[in-house]
Amino acid sequence: AQKITQTQPGMFVQEKEAVTLDCTYDTSDPSYGLFWYKQPSSGEMIFLIYQGSYDQQNATEGRYSLNFQKARKSANLVISASQLGDSAMYFCAMRAVVDSNYQLIWGAGTKLIIKP
């Protein structure tokens, strides 16, 4: 079955430190996409970064990078030089074929709090 697991319900990190948010996935399909979204306290869902299952290199977007380890089925989000504004919920999601349809499967999220 298609599944996303985020094992860290919450994290506290000191400002300016790097953060790694864990995400593991389960799928038998060879073709899939992995996404990270940020949800600040204001509630909107903001797309951060994408990694395709066939991509050879880890995706990067500014301070965000995705540590993609295909054999381990993990897609951890790394935030470098964390800032107070990074405090938010972070969701990992996988786009894969479910019952012949492309669907986004979501993890439960990790609440990240950056301490000044």
Add this chain to the structure above:
Amino acid sequence: DAGVIQSPRHEVTEMGQEVTLRCKPISGHNSLFWYRQTMMRGLELLIYFNNNVPIDDSGMPEDRFSAKMPNASFSTLKIQPSEPRDSAVYFCASSPRTGVNTEAFFGQGTRLTVV
């Protein structure tokens, strides 16, 4: 582009009343999703449309919920009659195409409170 537009942003209604949530997807996007988010159950897919056609409504909780997409630029999610357990944030999202490499763009959400 203005992004995905949802209305209203907040809705407070009494149990038993009909509630209609509205969504305008990003122009040119051919997939539209309705999600519900609660503390207890997280983010749940209710239904999604592809080219205005409902593809998967298995997430719709019960017959009180219905969704329509009469054209490419508008969708509604209706709850009739509403119950306190329907209180949640309802998100609409759209994607430009199908495929594993396509992210979903979310609206601001509608916070529904049923009292």
